[in-house]
Structure formats: C-alpha cells, structure tokens
Amino acid sequence: MAAPMTAAQFAAKLRAEGVTVVEVDEWETHNRNQMGPWGPVNGVMIHHTVTKGSANTVKICTDGYSGLPGPLCHGVITKDGRVHLVGYGRANHAGLGDPDVLRAVADEAALPGDNEATVDGNRHFYGFECENLGDGNDPWPEAQLKAIEQVSAAICRHHGWSERSVIGHLEWQPGKVDPRGFTMAWMREKIAKRLGVKPQTTLPPKPVKPSVSLKKLRDAAETNPRAKGTPVTYPGVKPVEAALVNAGLLERVYSDGHFGSATLDAYARWQRRLGYSGTAADGVPGMTSLKKLGAKYGFDVVA
Known part of the structure; x- marks a missing residue:
C-alpha cells in the first residue's frame, strides 16, 4: 500500500x-x-x-x-x-x-x-x-x-x-x-x-470459474428487458455478458449485469453464430449454446 x-x-x-x-x-x-x-x-x-x-x-x-x-x-x-x-x-x-x-x-x-x-x-x-x-x-x-x-x-x-x-x-x-x-x-x-529477483514459484490456487445457473439466467432474460431501469436480478448475468463482449457481440457499456434488450440481441447473435435460427435464436439461453459460450470464455453452467 x-x-x-x-x-x-x-x-x-x-x-x-x-x-x-x-x-x-x-x-x-x-x-x-x-x-x-x-x-x-x-x-x-x-x-x-x-x-x-x-x-x-x-x-x-x-x-x-x-x-x-x-x-x-x-x-x-x-x-x-x-x-x-x-x-x-x-x-x-x-x-x-x-x-x-x-x-x-x-x-x-x-x-x-x-x-x-x-x-x-x-x-x-x-x-x-x-x-x-x-x-x-x-x-x-x-x-x-x-x-x-x-x-x-x-x-x-x-x-x-x-x-x-x-x-x-x-x-x-x-x-x-x-x-x-x-x-x-x-x-x-x-x-x-x-x-533482478528470483521469481516466486509458489503456485497460486487454481482460479475458480464462475458458475452460471441456466434457470436463473433464463428468468433474467425473460423478465429484465421489460423491467424499468437496469435491475440486476441475477449476478450470473455478468460473466455471460463479459463472454459476449469478448466474442465481439455486445458493447462493453452494456456489460452491467442487467439482461436487457442489448444483451438479449447479443445472445441471439451468438445463437445464430452456432447455426440456430427462428425461435431457437430468440436470445433466451439454452443449455447447449450456454455451455459452448462458457467453455470458450471461462464459466461453468449448472441447471
């Protein structure tokens, strides 16, 4: 300090x-x-x-x-x-x-x-x-x-x-x-x-990946875009938004923990990137698309 x-x-x-x-x-x-x-x-x-x-x-x-x-x-x-x-x-x-x-x-x-x-x-x-x-x-x-x-x-x-x-x-x-x-x-x-010093070689603990609940994330995706303001209803939205930013699908300014319309649109683009279309690319996460996003950008998915 x-x-x-x-x-x-x-x-x-x-x-x-x-x-x-x-x-x-x-x-x-x-x-x-x-x-x-x-x-x-x-x-x-x-x-x-x-x-x-x-x-x-x-x-x-x-x-x-x-x-x-x-x-x-x-x-x-x-x-x-x-x-x-x-x-x-x-x-x-x-x-x-x-x-x-x-x-x-x-x-x-x-x-x-x-x-x-x-x-x-x-x-x-x-x-x-x-x-x-x-x-x-x-x-x-x-x-x-x-x-x-x-x-x-x-x-x-x-x-x-x-x-x-x-x-x-x-x-x-x-x-x-x-x-x-x-x-x-x-x-x-x-x-x-x-x-000019010898590096400290003690290995740090293995970082813990964020864990994202599909159910809670889907609830946020289905309710947040209609909510007034930008309420953060589920903290697990944040690592998903960070992944979408790093995938080039979401502007960083919208990585705020609120699964709003910009995040919904970005996730729909991720679904289309994976080959989904129509109602299967509506921006509401599914298990397969979310696991693929997490595997690439560093978070785990639970039901």
Missing part, C-alpha cells in the same frame, strides 16, 4: 525503464477523481481492449464511451510497444473486484480465486489497456509484451513491490478474461527477472 506517484514521476519512471512514452493531450489532469479517491495504490492491473487500430484504441481509452467516461486506464500499450499516457489519477479500468485478491496483492501472497465483486479497484490499481481483440487469436507482438513487462517493473521498482503486485483483470473480477493470449504467471516471471 502506497501513495500514488505524481504524474511527472510516473512518466519519468516509465522512460527510465526504457519505455517509449507518448503523452496524449492534458493526460496529467485527465481523471475521475471527482467520483472517489485515488490511492492508496496496491498494484498494477493489465487489460486487453477488444479493439483494433492504435489510433482508435487510444481515442476510446482517452474519451471512454456512453455510460463509461474516460480515462479508461493510465496508459494504452499499442502493438508497436509504445505507451500512450491518457490519464492520471482515478481511471475507469478495474471496476469492482474481490477483496481477498486485493488483500493478497497487498501482502504479495498467492492469489485466491476471484469470486466476489465488492471492492473499488479504480482506487487501488495503476491500469494499462493493451491493444488486442482478446479473441485468443490476435497476436501479441514482442514489442508490446516487452512494454507490459517494462511498465510493470517500473512501477514495482518505484514502490518497492515484487512481481506479485501485478495482476490481470481476469484475476480481479469474476467473468473477466483479459488479458487473453498469454498467462499472467508467465508475465510475472518476466517482470521478476527484470527486477
């Missing part, structure tokens, strides 16, 4: 680690501090963007989008390995996560499985969004992976943290899969070597 660096220190530490830094507009004062505190900080969080094109990615992470104002991180790591600083202070990148994970990061202990979303991560983590489609096929260039290693090591070096203070979004919030395409255990080994 530590006080955040100043913006000037942040940029200087990244450059000292060999990072190519691009300063975007008035990034030093672009933040969400009016929404809550920034700090004390406990670690670094890595994400993928589910976007294509460096300029487009930087713009989205700077400005945000409807329902989620920017900045969406502190730095955007594009495929060429450059780190675009888009904000500093509180940023909309981590959202709510597991208090046991935060405790483990603070203690630099083995990470438990993330099965709660009750603690404000935007307050406690530096955040980096990495340009990648997040489909498991989009490549991660060596320059980009090296930049992730460098920015993480630079922050850890400043605060006296080990590599265990660096986590992925998927290790923080249930239903998230980012970054997808490399493992955080592998990245932490690289960060440890850069820091």
